[in-house]
Amino acid sequence: MYSVTSLKAELNERGWRLTPQRETILQVFQNLPEGQHLSAEDLHNLLLEDGEAISLSTIYRNLKLMARMGILRELELAEGHKHYEINQPAPYHHHHLICVRCNKTIEFKNDTILKTGAKTAQKEGYHLLDCQLIIHAICPTCQRSLLPM
Amino acid sequence: MYSVTSLKAELNERGWRLTPQRETILQVFQNLPEGQHLSAEDLHNLLLEDGEAISLSTIYRNLKLMARMGILRELELAEGHKHYEINQPAPYHHHHLICVRCNKTIEFKNDTILKTGAKTAQKEGYHLLDCQLIIHAICPTCQRSLLPM
DNA sequence: AGGATAGATGAGAATCTATTGCAACTTGGG
């Protein structure tokens, strides 16, 4: 698992610093049950409850930073704000099937997709950070419902 | 190509209406060169220039509606706001490779992904609307640059 | 064709997510 030591090394390499806030954020995501993801607000509240408050701006800044470093994945699910989760390699790597009506989201795994993503990035000379298949669909329940969208 | 007649039929079926605004929006997207996509603002301005102004609220409402009907694809690229494009089947269906630093975006095609998406949705009993692979990466130019993120 | 009705539009206000400016504080390097 990605360690605080690697985080520090990677930050320092670029002239940046390991702060207690960054360390805390990394640890929260590492301890999150598989398949869970947090929004900036979620993380903020969670830390408040734990008595380890970090300002919302710092949270936004670092979520973005860690996503750009490839440590976190930035997910655009259906709620209208971004969610983040730890970026895991092959056996844990997964994708999302989202119902556009009720927002129910199912995770699924598929190793081929990650391979496709890696190949495509490489072909164009890009350095891969994350790849995610997003499927927008209507779940069985919503298909049966007569309610408007 | 998806016709105004089908749009009307599909709307009426659900108790909704074909309005001149909806017709106009559909036509704009149908006439868009392949690979182009518009934000709500883009569409609004484009129509203003053409002297066919539609209010921004109506544009937002209908972009969302048409995406939920599966007529448009909602793309979350790197600019911080959504983009829309016509939702095309197999030979035109494509995905996006995005540089998280400079936002440069490359389109690429891959029929396997669409098949995977369809299969996954079907397996869960979901009705597929759209599926898109999003690759976040760093482009060659940004890899060479020493600038911060 | 004419009327009724539920749905749609437009304009602007309101909401919400995310970013930014700045002063004070810290980290990492020398």
Next chain:
DNA sequence: CCCAAGTTGCAATAGATTCTCATCTATCCT
């Protein structure tokens, strides 16, 4: 141990999207 550059927190701000509501109109019914 000290300094320069990076970070943080707070408040203000920006930007995208949604909402409210009065007015209008596409459809359906007769």
